[in-house]
Amino acid sequence: MSTDIWVWIAAILTLGIFSFLYKDNPFYRFCEHLFVGITNGYAITFYWHRILVPSLIKPVSQGEKLYLLIFAFIGALYFTRFIPRLSWLVRIPIAFVLGYGAGAAIPRTIETSIIEQAKATILQRSNFLNLFDAISSIIIFFGVIATIIYFFFSTERKGILKHLAYSGIIFIMLGFGASFGYTVMARISLLIGRLTFLLRDWLGIIK
Amino acid sequence: MVSRRIIYLILTLVILIPLLRPFKLKPLPMKPVENLFYYINNMPKDKALLISVDYSPDTEAELHPMTIALLKHAFYKRIKVGVLTLTLLGLGLAEDALRTVVKEFNERAKTREDSIIYGRDYVFLGWQTPPLVPLLGMGESITKVFPVDYYGNRTDTLPLLQQIKNYRDVGIVVSISGSAIPMWYVTYAQTTFGVKVGAGFTAVSAADYYPYLNSGQLTGLLAGMRGGAEYEELVEKHFGKTKRRKATEAMSSQTTAHIMIIILIIIGNIIYFKQRRRK
Numbered sequence: 001m002s003t004d005i006w007v008w009i010a011a012i013l014t015l016g017i018f019s020f021l022y023k024d025n026p027f028y029r030f031c032e033h034l035f036v037g038i039t040n041g042y043a044i045t046f047y048w049h050r051i052l053v054p055s056l057i058k059p060v061s062q063g064e065k066l067y068l069l070i071f072a073f074i075g076a077l078y079f080t081r082f083i084p085r086l087s088w089l090v091r092i093p094i095a096f097v098l099g100y101g102a103g104a105a106i107p108r109t110i111e112t113s114i115i116e117q118a119k120a121t122i123l124q125r126s127n128f129l130n131l132f133d134a135i136s137s138i139i140i141f142f143g144v145i146a147t148i149i150y151f152f153f154s155t156e157r158k159g160i161l162k163h164l165a166y167s168g169i170i171f172i173m174l175g176f177g178a179s180f181g182y183t184v185m186a187r188i189s190l191l192i193g194r195l196t197f198l199l200r201d202w203l204g205i206i207k
Numbered sequence: 208m209v210s211r212r213i214i215y216l217i218l219t220l221v222i223l224i225p226l227l228r229p230f231k232l233k234p235l236p237m238k239p240v241e242n243l244f245y246y247i248n249n250m251p252k253d254k255a256l257l258i259s260v261d262y263s264p265d266t267e268a269e270l271h272p273m274t275i276a277l278l279k280h281a282f283y284k285r286i287k288v289g290v291l292t293l294t295l296l297g298l299g300l301a302e303d304a305l306r307t308v309v310k311e312f313n314e315r316a317k318t319r320e321d322s323i324i325y326g327r328d329y330v331f332l333g334w335q336t337p338p339l340v341p342l343l344g345m346g347e348s349i350t351k352v353f354p355v356d357y358y359g360n361r362t363d364t365l366p367l368l369q370q371i372k373n374y375r376d377v378g379i380v381v382s383i384s385g386s387a388i389p390m391w392y393v394t395y396a397q398t399t400f401g402v403k404v405g406a407g408f409t410a411v412s413a414a415d416y417y418p419y420l421n422s423g424q425l426t427g428l429l430a431g432m433r434g435g436a437e438y439e440e441l442v443e444k445h446f447g448k449t450k451r452r453k454a455t456e457a458m459s460s461q462t463t464a465h466i467m468i469i470i471l472i473i474i475g476n477i478i479y480f481k482q483r484r485r486k
């Protein structure tokens with residue numbers, strides 16, 4: 001059994017969280033609130049010591065990079081949220097963040113998630129070099145078309161459109177099935193991780 | 208109606224028993240895992256591996272073995288490694304993985320040449336925010352984005368970072384994450400600078416990213432604990448036995464739990480159809 005007090009604290013908190021499986025209780029809520037508090041405290045400390053002090057306070061206090069004060073002032077406008085009379089000023093830093101974020105993200109996201117993905121569905125000679133690749137490429141091509149048609153609501157589903165839309169449902173269901181299978185694996189993995197911690201690090205039952 | 212508590216209890220037993228008495232399983236590496244392994248294995252000597260530890264303790268069980276296996280692979284092959292994180296809570300986990308693997312290698316080392324030395328063989332750049340700054344900034348200069356490393360050293364004084372200046376000197380970035388962070392590397396770093404990207408995802412999100420593997424935007428993909436076990440298997444196959452294989456050790460429990468879930472799904476469906484027929 002471990003003699004490390006931190007392992008004991010972690011083990012007791014793990015059991016506290018697991019106690020929710022029986023029913024909601026004050027011990028579980030204590031562990032949950034402790035987690036939220038510690039995570040926020042850790043983040044605030046890090047932002048202060050790793051970002052604000054070296055990147056803003058230190059250079060400005062030494063009389064360097066004084067232009068940073070303008071950006072610090074704009075950033076500080078976020079706090080006007082707490083003053084109802086001035087709360088409209090919060091739009092200024094939000095506008096900067098949105099403007100920069102959207103400008104950087106939109107062209108690259110179109111490239112990554114639309115153009116490159118569309119290119120990957122185009123059937124080329126290289127897709128038919130072996131039987132497995134050929135079958136996979138045809139299924140992907142057909143699956144993409146059928147799924148897009150399933151979400152096409154501008155015209156009545158009749159004839160070929162109807163059949164393709166129904167095929168789209170099959171592809172969507174297969175996707176959900178794969179996601180569910182992976183979800184089971186993910187959740188079981190997390191439980192295994194905690195049980196391994198309790199058995200190995202805390203109790204020392206397994207090597 | 209069976210109480211969910213009974214299901215929880217059975218599930219706990221189904222996981223606990225194989226943990227106490229594991230049975231031997233040999234993970235069969237799948238193509239996405241092999242692609243990542245062999246890409247790293249065949250990387251030119253002057254290129255570095257950048258590992259982005261973008262997960263927090265809640266997904267440690269699934270993702271930490273991947274980081275450890277990647278580090279072992281890189282150190283066996285003497286590939287230069289840079290470690291960073293885009294999530295604050297990844298800092299402690301990245302440091303833990305480095306400490307564990309470096310200790311394992313240095314315990315075996317007989318000379319300084321054999322040892323894994325900070326600044327020469329690997330660097331821990333730490334964390335930088337907002338994520339766009341490191342994602343785009345490392346295309347120009349890594350030392351500008353990270354003027355000091357996690358331990359407070361000036362990065363421009365570290366020998367490794369005098370050779371590895373930006374993405375051009377990086378063979379591949381492998382981002383290990385429980386969220387969409389690997390896709391940020393594809394969207395920003397790959398689209399702008401053409402750097403290769405590999406990913407390690409939690410199983411719950413892995414299915415969403417297979418299209419990026421098919422399109423070649425991801426060089427390789429490790430999905431959940433199984434992905435980690437497969438990578439561990441490839442490392443052991445090529446470089447001999449390693450100290451611990453966390454993901455592989457958990458595979459017996461994973462297997463029994465999956466069998467139990469399948470049985471529950473079948474029983475649930477039989478009951479559902481029987482009840483429907485009765486109505």
